[in-house]
Amino acid sequence: MTYTLVLLRHGESEWNAKNLFTGWVDVPLSEKGTAEAIRGGTLLTEAGVRPDVVHTSLLRRAIMTANLALDAADLHWIPVKRSWRLNERHYGALQGKDKKQVRDEFGNEQFMLWRRSYDVPPPAIALGSEFSQDAEARYAGEPTPLTECLKDVLTRALPYWESAVVPDLKAGKTVLVAAHGNSLRAIIKHLDGIDDDSIAGLNVPTGIPLVYEIDENLKPTVPGGRYLDADAAAAAIAAVANQGK
Numbered sequence: 562m563t564y565t566l567v568l569l570r571h572g573e574s575e576w577n578a579k580n581l582f583t584g585w586v587d588v589p590l591s592e593k594g595t596a597e598a599i600r601g602g603t604l605l606t607e608a609g610v611r612p613d614v615v616h617t618s619l620l621r622r623a624i625m626t627a628n629l630a631l632d633a634a635d636l637h638w639i640p641v642k643r644s645w646r647l648n649e650r651h652y653g654a655l656q657g658k659d660k661k662q663v664r665d666e667f668g669n670e671q672f673m674l675w676r677r678s679y680d681v682p683p684p685a686i687a688l689g690s691e692f693s694q695d696a697e698a699r700y701a702g703e704p705t706p707l708t709e710c711l712k713d714v715l716t717r718a719l720p721y722w723e724s725a726v727v728p729d730l731k732a733g734k735t736v737l738v739a740a741h742g743n744s745l746r747a748i749i750k751h752l753d754g755i756d757d758d759s760i761a762g763l764n765v766p767t768g769i770p771l772v773y774e775i776d777e778n779l780k781p782t783v784p785g786g787r788y789l790d791a792d793a794a795a796a797a798i799a800a801v802a803n804q805g806k
């Protein structure tokens with residue numbers, strides 16, 4: 562018995578296109594990102610992968626990607642569950658800043674520590690500042706972070722994984738998780754048992770479904786899963802890794 566899990570990073574956002582740190586800022590998909598999301602749905606259909614349920618973050622780039630992909634797959638009607646726990650990593654005071662400028666100002670080592678280290682968060686964002694989410698209604702009653710490292714993301718994503726995603730998998734459902742580069746990196750780290758140092762080298766491309774077959778012990782039968790368009794994924798992964806250069 563295996564379970565099927567599909568991880569889908571949102572299509573390119575307007576801020577991805579401008580090379581800005583985004584985090585919890587709720588930016589829309591770019592035109593290219595919209596096309597990527599639709600193609601993601603077509604790839605699912607072509608591969609015969611039919612999600613029964615979708616989980617998304619509370620950010621429109623993931624929500625719209627799920628809607629567009631599922632519509633393209635004629636599965637726009639499946640149940641949806643949403644949680645802030647699937648949100649992108651909160652990028653703290655870097656939210657809204659140009660990646661290249663940050664790299665030039667602080668140097669590549671500090672830039673990469675903030676961007677890809679497991680446990681070094683960027684400086685906290687100021688409460689009430691332009692790109693802070695501390696006053697947003699959608700997070701009322703939740704502990705809104707002021708910055709996060711990947712470890713923090715894993716700590717807040719895991720309870721949702723265990724309480725919402727795993728029960729759907731164990732019920733035999735094909736589960737689609739439409740989320741973000743870093744919330745998906747956290748889930749992949751957990752699933753594939755990637756160590757704290759090696760996770761720095763893992764990047765997730767926009768809009769290309771990553772399919773995992775998972776055994777009863779929730780271990781992937783093929784480590785790393787398989788991208789439905791492996792060639793496009795390889796090129797897009799390199800582009801994400803090189804952002805800021």
Ligand SMILES: O=C(O)[C@@H](CO)OP(=O)(O)O
Binds near residue numbers: 582
């Ligand atoms: O800005 C962000 O929120 C993320 C994802 O786009 O960027 P990075 O890949 O640099 O972690």
